[in-house]
Amino acid sequence: MLTGKNYVAGELTADETSVFESVNPKNNEKEAKFYNASEKDVDAAVEKAAEAFPEYSALPASRRAEFLNAIAQEILELGEELIQTYCSESGLPEGRAQGERGRTVNQLKAFADYITTENWKDEYKDEPNPERQPLPKPGLLRTSVAIGPVAVFGASNFPLAFSTAGGDTASALAAGCPVVVKGHPAHPGTGELVASAIVKAAEKTGIPSGVFSNLNSSGIEVGELLVKHPKIKGVGFTGSLRGGRALYDLAAKREEPIPVFAEMGSVNPVIVTETAIEKRGEAIAKQIAGSYTLGAGQFCTNPGIILKMGDNTVFESHLKQFSEEIEAQCMLHSGIKKAFQEGKNQLLDEKGVQVLSGSDDTENNMAAGTIVKVSAENFIQNEKLQTEVFGPFTMIVTCSNFQELNSALEKLHGQLTASIIAEPEDFSSLKASVAILQHKAGRVIYNAMPTGVEVSPAMTHGGPYPASTDSRFTSVGIPAIKRWLRPVSFQDFPEELLP
Amino acid sequence: MLTGKNYVAGELTADETSVFESVNPKNNEKEAKFYNASEKDVDAAVEKAAEAFPEYSALPASRRAEFLNAIAQEILELGEELIQTYCSESGLPEGRAQGERGRTVNQLKAFADYITTENWKDEYKDEPNPERQPLPKPGLLRTSVAIGPVAVFGASNFPLAFSTAGGDTASALAAGCPVVVKGHPAHPGTGELVASAIVKAAEKTGIPSGVFSNLNSSGIEVGELLVKHPKIKGVGFTGSLRGGRALYDLAAKREEPIPVFAEMGSVNPVIVTETAIEKRGEAIAKQIAGSYTLGAGQFCTNPGIILKMGDNTVFESHLKQFSEEIEAQCMLHSGIKKAFQEGKNQLLDEKGVQVLSGSDDTENNMAAGTIVKVSAENFIQNEKLQTEVFGPFTMIVTCSNFQELNSALEKLHGQLTASIIAEPEDFSSLKASVAILQHKAGRVIYNAMPTGVEVSPAMTHGGPYPASTDSRFTSVGIPAIKRWLRPVSFQDFPEELLP
Numbered sequence: 001m002l003t004g005k006n007y008v009a010g011e012l013t014a015d016e017t018s019v020f021e022s023v024n025p026k027n028n029e030k031e032a033k034f035y036n037a038s039e040k041d042v043d044a045a046v047e048k049a050a051e052a053f054p055e056y057s058a059l060p061a062s063r064r065a066e067f068l069n070a071i072a073q074e075i076l077e078l079g080e081e082l083i084q085t086y087c088s089e090s091g092l093p094e095g096r097a098q099g100e101r102g103r104t105v106n107q108l109k110a111f112a113d114y115i116t117t118e119n120w121k122d123e124y125k126d127e128p129n130p131e132r133q134p135l136p137k138p139g140l141l142r143t144s145v146a147i148g149p150v151a152v153f154g155a156s157n158f159p160l161a162f163s164t165a166g167g168d169t170a171s172a173l174a175a176g177c178p179v180v181v182k183g184h185p186a187h188p189g190t191g192e193l194v195a196s197a198i199v200k201a202a203e204k205t206g207i208p209s210g211v212f213s214n215l216n217s218s219g220i221e222v223g224e225l226l227v228k229h230p231k232i233k234g235v236g237f238t239g240s241l242r243g244g245r246a247l248y249d250l251a252a253k254r255e256e257p258i259p260v261f262a263e264m265g266s267v268n269p270v271i272v273t274e275t276a277i278e279k280r281g282e283a284i285a286k287q288i289a290g291s292y293t294l295g296a297g298q299f300c301t302n303p304g305i306i307l308k309m310g311d312n313t314v315f316e317s318h319l320k321q322f323s324e325e326i327e328a329q330c331m332l333h334s335g336i337k338k339a340f341q342e343g344k345n346q347l348l349d350e351k352g353v354q355v356l357s358g359s360d361d362t363e364n365n366m367a368a369g370t371i372v373k374v375s376a377e378n379f380i381q382n383e384k385l386q387t388e389v390f391g392p393f394t395m396i397v398t399c400s401n402f403q404e405l406n407s408a409l410e411k412l413h414g415q416l417t418a419s420i421i422a423e424p425e426d427f428s429s430l431k432a433s434v435a436i437l438q439h440k441a442g443r444v445i446y447n448a449m450p451t452g453v454e455v456s457p458a459m460t461h462g463g464p465y466p467a468s469t470d471s472r473f474t475s476v477g478i479p480a481i482k483r484w485l486r487p488v489s490f491q492d493f494p495e496e497l498l499p
Numbered sequence: 500m501l502t503g504k505n506y507v508a509g510e511l512t513a514d515e516t517s518v519f520e521s522v523n524p525k526n527n528e529k530e531a532k533f534y535n536a537s538e539k540d541v542d543a544a545v546e547k548a549a550e551a552f553p554e555y556s557a558l559p560a561s562r563r564a565e566f567l568n569a570i571a572q573e574i575l576e577l578g579e580e581l582i583q584t585y586c587s588e589s590g591l592p593e594g595r596a597q598g599e600r601g602r603t604v605n606q607l608k609a610f611a612d613y614i615t616t617e618n619w620k621d622e623y624k625d626e627p628n629p630e631r632q633p634l635p636k637p638g639l640l641r642t643s644v645a646i647g648p649v650a651v652f653g654a655s656n657f658p659l660a661f662s663t664a665g666g667d668t669a670s671a672l673a674a675g676c677p678v679v680v681k682g683h684p685a686h687p688g689t690g691e692l693v694a695s696a697i698v699k700a701a702e703k704t705g706i707p708s709g710v711f712s713n714l715n716s717s718g719i720e721v722g723e724l725l726v727k728h729p730k731i732k733g734v735g736f737t738g739s740l741r742g743g744r745a746l747y748d749l750a751a752k753r754e755e756p757i758p759v760f761a762e763m764g765s766v767n768p769v770i771v772t773e774t775a776i777e778k779r780g781e782a783i784a785k786q787i788a789g790s791y792t793l794g795a796g797q798f799c800t801n802p803g804i805i806l807k808m809g810d811n812t813v814f815e816s817h818l819k820q821f822s823e824e825i826e827a828q829c830m831l832h833s834g835i836k837k838a839f840q841e842g843k844n845q846l847l848d849e850k851g852v853q854v855l856s857g858s859d860d861t862e863n864n865m866a867a868g869t870i871v872k873v874s875a876e877n878f879i880q881n882e883k884l885q886t887e888v889f890g891p892f893t894m895i896v897t898c899s900n901f902q903e904l905n906s907a908l909e910k911l912h913g914q915l916t917a918s919i920i921a922e923p924e925d926f927s928s929l930k931a932s933v934a935i936l937q938h939k940a941g942r943v944i945y946n947a948m949p950t951g952v953e954v955s956p957a958m959t960h961g962g963p964y965p966a967s968t969d970s971r972f973t974s975v976g977i978p979a980i981k982r983w984l985r986p987v988s989f990q991d992f993p994e995e996l997l998p
Contacts, residue, residue, distance in 0.1 A: 126956060137955075249751070442988065464755075469756065485971070487941070489941065492945045
């Protein structure tokens with residue numbers, strides 16, 4: 001049963017003076033009432049988190065693993081109510097809800113497993129040498145400590161896997177950091193249900209309640225208060241460049257600046273060579289059409305630029321055909337739908353941009369795929385063509401040869417991913433392109449679409465700005481935990497005195 | 500032979516319209532003329548660095564190792580001229596110059612060795628599983644790439660080990676990042692000599708000249724231009740909180756924010772238990788007196804706060820006596836001497852601060868040790884007492900019991916180090932103090948002074964703000980290289996196409 005309230009260290013709070021409603025994007029109808037967190041709630045949540053921090057971070061990692069596994073279990077036990085709430089708040093289909101729940105649960109379990117492995121703190125020892133001349137060599141043990149309470153911002157496009165108990169929360173809790181979540185107002189019900197699962201898991205496993213709070217917010221105030229709070233020591237965010245940059249700027253202006261890990265999406269260029277098109281153009285066109293419209297194009301790894309080599313126009317016809325066969329899908333909320341249309345229209349006004357495929361506005365928040373086309377020459381000259389249009393949109397950039405391709409690649413902003421669809425015959429020509437791409441993207445892919453981010457140890461989901469605010473860390477996969485840890489060295493420490 | 504000129508990608512440049520002079524702090528006499536780098540020099544240095552970056556970072560690591568070893572060799576070949584220039588510019592004694600040269604050379608060699616070891620790029624593989632249901636598992640290879648051209652700021656207190664070819668430069672060059680150095684105006688001659696060694700080493704080992712530039716600057720303009728330049732991708736700095744924070748703020752305001760690794764010093768609290776004082780108070784007093792006056796107290800790990808437990812005043816008399824036996828030493832330059840006196844005077848005006856030992860101003864830039872004393876009660880109430888006084892200065896904070904000690908520790912700002920001088924009988928009482936200190940400092944030391952930073956893999960030289968701007972990294976020791984690398988994952992990549 002939804003209450004619409006905030007969870008502040010296990011307690012439900014509600015301030016009747018500031019409310020908002022959840023909306024079903026399929027019909028724009030209001031569904032349930034939610035209470036915005038007050039300034040008092042923010043302060044209480046952070047203070048409780050700071051109080052809980054020393055105890056929580058000092059627990060044996062196995063206790064935190066127990067907690068994470070219990071959260072996974074409690075999320076599963078929310079059953080059908082979670083799936084139905086997710087679908088009605090996000091407009092996403094049931095299969096996606098189930099898949100994302102599975103991923104969320106698996107992430108929690110994966111971090112639980114990881115912190116019970118031997119060297120998750122990256123410990124390293126330098127042996128002492130008291131005989132060394134001119135000075136004795138000290139013994140050093142380097143280990144890791146959690147940075148402190150962390151603020152996590154729910155992501156509109158991942159109501160489960162990158163929100164309340166998503167990757168940022170799971171990795172921070174695993175590291176030993178209490179978490180205060182600023183829920184996304186597009187799915188507050190999903191957020192409250194998951195928050196209730198975390199609160200239950202904490203009770204059942206004897207974890208201090210201050211370790212977790214969930215704050216509703218339909219505006220920007222709660223998020224701002226959180227990031228500015230002196231006892232918050234780090235921020236996790238997945239969303240737009242504008243939103244991520246605003247948080248980064250706030251954090252940088254603090255008396256004590258703190259790290260902000262904002263993953264802000266990108267246009268994820270896909271190179272398709274002439275040879276690949278000749279050999280299997282139709283199949284590639286089908287893959288691209290499926291990828292750029294997946295989840296109504298609302299993925300940060302959506303392929304927004306197709307660098308198409310050669311002058312094969314049959315490939316374009318295939319792409320148009322497959323794209324038009326895919327039905328319009330519901331976007332996450334009316335704001336995203338509006339931004340999608342405005343973004344498209346702005347790009348259509350740019351020099352040399354032709355529409356290849358795309359319908360006019362569809363009813364309510366539905367969106368169908370749009371493909372535009374522009375020459376590499378125009379692309380190279382106009383940075384605005386790199387603006388991300390969040391939704392089912394992609395732009396073919398026609399390149400006549402590898403030299404022109406590489407000039408276009410040189411101009412690219414930082415990206416989460418870059419893909420190469422090619423054949424072995426292309427390898428020698430592609431060497432220079434790969435050399436460029438490794439400095440532009442966090443993940444470089446061969447013969448696959450960028451959508452689909454494996455949650456695994458070798459994954460890098462991040463990349464040079466503006467893909468993320470800190471390219472040295474990943475937000476997906478086990479190394480995401482490193483964001484919430486810092487090294488500390490103990491010099492000549494007796495075993496009995498080590499924490 | 501000193502020319503006073505800048506090295507811009509191997510070329511000497513001089514703009515006659517803007518010059519300054521090096522000064523011998525022992526007599527305040529001017530020594531040699533230097534040319535400030537012009538805006539054109541800054542731009543040319545960065546552009547050449549950016550041009551050299553793809554080639555330099557793509558070289559086999561063994562080629563970069565050759566370059567680093569050649570720099571070490573060329574520095575040694577500068578011989579007596581380097582030592583004499585160092586001493587006359589810094590006022591530091593010859594033994595220190597030789598020691599620091601040794602450390603600088605060893606750092607270069609250590610990074611050279613490290614990048615020829617097997618897994619310096621922290622590579623990790625996820626094996627593919629094409630049979631996995633519902634989706635095949637991709638293969639992933641995570642590796643590291645250099646972030647791009649880096650700006651390094653010379654440190655006044657380490658003319659060799661943290662300046663032109665110091666730890667920041669050595670680690671960045673090892674990672675594959677070209678370096679543009681903004682030399683410290685207090686030792687421009689030392690800087691030019693070392694720069695000439697780097698330029699020679701590049702020529703001899705066939706490294707592109709754009710990989711290194713050395714820019715003179717007596718003001719702040721050159722540094723600001725460097726940090727704001729869009730092609731600079733990271734900053735290394737060792738110096739004051741004010742200087743480091745200014746660079747951090749500039750970098751955060753860029754269109755593309757970049758990481759700033761500023762190590763800004765701290766007051767490095769040293770706890771001395773009552774038991775330790777009873778057992779070996781005289782020896783401890785001697786150690787502390789030696790440590791806080793070492794190098795005229797001009798170390799970022801200088802013990803600036805002694806948390807003394809119990810009411811043994813003989814210990815204080817010993818400390819005063821040993822301190823007064825140490826002769827006044829020359830400070831690095833007149834600006835530092837002036838700041839030392841002003842800083843001392845400001846602290847003396849604070850409530851409850853008594854002078855235990857300390858002479859009035861000595862001639863020229865000489866400074867003798869000063870010890871003041873304050874109660875834990877006053878310390879806890881007054882944040883200003885944590886202000887670092889850079890020089891031979893320390894403050895005894897008297898604590899009557901462990902509870903009061905821990906209240907004082909809770910109030911501490913971020914520190915590079917925290918030390919505990921104790922006996923095994925204290926361990927059970929100290930557990931809570933260690934739990935606090937691990938969240939306050941980058942290195943926690945048992946029964947040794949904080950001065951002396953071992954250059955080794957398990958060292959952490961950094962700490963929570965304001966000790967450094969990024970506590971997740973160390974500026975001393977092999978892991979310092981991580982500051983200049985970011986991860987990139989190659990998905991399903993054929994071996995032949997990997998860079």
